[in-house]
Amino acid sequence: MAAVASHRKPRRRSLTGTTARTAVTLALASAAGGGALEGTALADPGPATARVRTEVDRLHREAEEATEKYNGAREKAVKAQQALDGLRDEAARRTQRLNASRNALGSLATAQYRSGGIDPALQLALSSAPDQYLERASLMDRAGSRQATAVAGIRHQLRGLDQVRDQAGERLAELRGHQAELRTQKKAAHRKLAAAERLLDRLTAKQRATVLRQDDHAAESADSADRADRGAPRAARLKAPNARAAQAVSFAYGALGKPYVWGATGPDGFDCSGLTQASWRAAGVALPRTSYTQINAGQRVPRSELAPGDLVFFYSGISHVGLYIGNGQMIHAPRPGAPVRLAPIDQMPFAGASRPA
Template identity: 65%
Template sequence: MAAHRTPAHRKPRQRPLTGPAARTAATLALAGAATAGSVTGAGAAPAEPATPSAAQVRAKVDRLYHDAEVATEKYNGAKEKAAAATRSVDALTEEAARRTGRLNTARNALGSLATAQYRTGTLDPAVQLALSSDPDSYLERAAYLDRAGDRQRGVLNGIRRQVSRIAEVKKRADRETAKLAARRAELHEHRTAIRTRLADARELLATLTADERAAYERHADDRHGGGPAHADRSTGRAVAAAPNGRAAQAIAFARGAIGKPYVWGATGPDAFDCSGLTQAAWRAAGVGLPRTTYTQINAGQRVPRSQLAPGDLVFFYSGISHVGLYIGGGQMIHAPRPGAPVRVAPIDQMPFAGATRVA
């Protein structure tokens, strides 16, 4: 009987792999796929970065200007603290000089006493010690005071107090000098941040066409209140009666500043940043405000938006990074940003954060 043959066109049935053989086959398949993928990836050209649209550029410029304003308020705060530290160091230096003068006077008096004692051959060891060029040694061995007479004791005790106080003053001066160095480093950091963000904003604006830049400026003007409006917006006249004379004076000052440029860190009279304008306006009314937005918001009585009155300070953004002077009718006078002068603007064009009534 002839052996049974499998037809040539039919392949033998493959038995499925199981156990270790199946796992090995799967591992080899995955490795092959990974190798193929890496070869394909190595050969593929990198994707060209997409050119940002004009709208994306405008949005990024807005963020950079906002970040610069945040850094400006931090710079203003650090500058105020640096000024205070400088005044403290100067005062301590003057105090140390005064005390050193008193010490020298006392040492001269003691020297006269010592001269008289020397002539009589009775120079006290305590006097010799006090006249030493090493006051620390004198303080350590102050027990010699007990051997001095009444007059000597008073002079020597005075010298001891002056030496001790001069040492204390110098320690305080050293601490204040360290604070001043830290404030100056902080100033440098914030100044660099401001300049970097403004430079980045200018560089981005330069990528736009002239028409696109003009459209951005129109957009910024509308958002910050520089667009067409009724006479009250352009002149800054309060559209509601000020509650008192001081508020009226502050508004009058701010109205007189309309058109002056925004310059970060400026408090007038020729240029302002946002908190510099409100500080100067209320200073003209005889009221002192702190320098920064985040300190000005606590400089008076908080009022809800529904109860705003002309002269109130209105604040914006979650970090309290912008401030304006309310003039009624939903309008304020403020210094918006670099390139945008002091102007009247609606308060609903920025995220409202709170309001404060100064007086």
Template identity: 60%
Template structure:
């Protein structure tokens, strides 16, 4: 009985041990699940915190402090001025590129003409050489001896000698033409290199301009329409621009014949009035859109006066006048880098193409730093 009892006790103990093991395992499992849930919550919290931190770093979560309309206007004005400086550099590079392209085209045309002339001369020399080859198989002394008419032969020989001298001159001219063509090709290579440099400059300035304008648009997009009108200086009610133009024309007529220094200046001013409301487009010279120097150039072109393309060359295109001497038709320039220009129309006002946020308009010359004035007609 003891042995049986002892034998019976071991399975019981085994069962007990198995039950304990099961209970321990069962006890651990829920704790692991609970730890898993905590870990998931912790991971989620860390992930959100990380996302918030990353967002703060890339500037999309914690936005930069809200700018006031006045601050936006200051930043936008600076961007527009920088873009206009780049625009004038672009205009200058384009003018030079166009001039270089015309020179290159002229060189290529001249080279083609000389090449045609050279080809004709070569054909003539080729015919002469072929004839000499055909007739040169017999020594001239034998030709004389075998000739049935020696006098006629001698006359022919004299003619051939003179013809040979003429052909020698032709050869000299061909060689000269070859040298000229090579010189033209060398000049064309130089012009082509210059053109590519100008085109690279155009690309750089265009990138600068578009970047500045895009940044300005982004800033303005944050504002309400009313704030945007304040920031761009366009606080006029609908129809105000046309009434201002009428008022300015009346002022010009009221001033009499002394309002403009000459008929060409008056014609340029009249053209500028006609273009009020036209859009600003950088690099444009009309007739439907303009940048600042493009408007000035187009206005005087309509009056029969040819002006350079850029602000920094236009200021030297006429006689400098002081601010106190201003008359309608004078060109007024702004900023230290001479990056903006308008046409003075009297009473302290000008017509100018301001920037992409505003069309061609009337404006006081006091709204920008005055840099000088020029009278071109």
């Protein structure tokens, strides 16, 4: 009997209590970090789904922080490239002028050499027209003076050219630094988004739909309410503090339903700061590229005095921004997979607001 018992399959124990919670935690960690447990759907429709939602929200928020840093680095890289191009053009122009000055100096030196092969006293003695000689000698003296001035001018041009080349070298180093930052932040954002996607892939189709819908309920509710009131866009424009703000609001309404596109500023897709920048650009106002720089554009506004067209910012790192449209609502580009939509500003931790001028 003992021998028979030794060949029996061990009984499988179900996970309950602390053991079950530990398994869920390990599954989440594995999904976020690319562990060996990837690919197995989570069976617990309650706590597991809630934890996945929390983790996905965190990853999307961190991806957006990296995206905004990427946008900032890209803006700086563009400016550094423009400055470098300008300096290179200036160096080329200065080099051309320097070469022309050198050629002119060479021609002057050649003329002097050809006329100065005989001792000046002997030339005067042998000259059949001493008055003419003296006049030419005076001209040569002045020519020598011009030569000295030309040499001094060339030296000045050389110093200026060296300075321009030094500045170009500094801009090139700056550009390379921004390009390195671009690569770093792009990788960080994509890594976070991929981790979120791996985590969602561990859910059943029903669980995944639940997670992605849960953070959209408030937005869908606001969107439905607004679409029921076709006068809402016009009302928001009328309540705007000025014509430019009204134009920005109109643009944002026109962007509703367009996809969130990583690093995009329109017209077919937007990220969060890309949408607000494009909205105010349509009103003739140039905003910085990132959420954490846009908050310093224009006048800071307390939450109690918000008006349509104001920029509203969220999270401690100022990593998200939307366009306020009144009644506690905003239009924003939420995250990958979620189109531009209306949402309550209470949906996220409020960090401040500003009113572009």
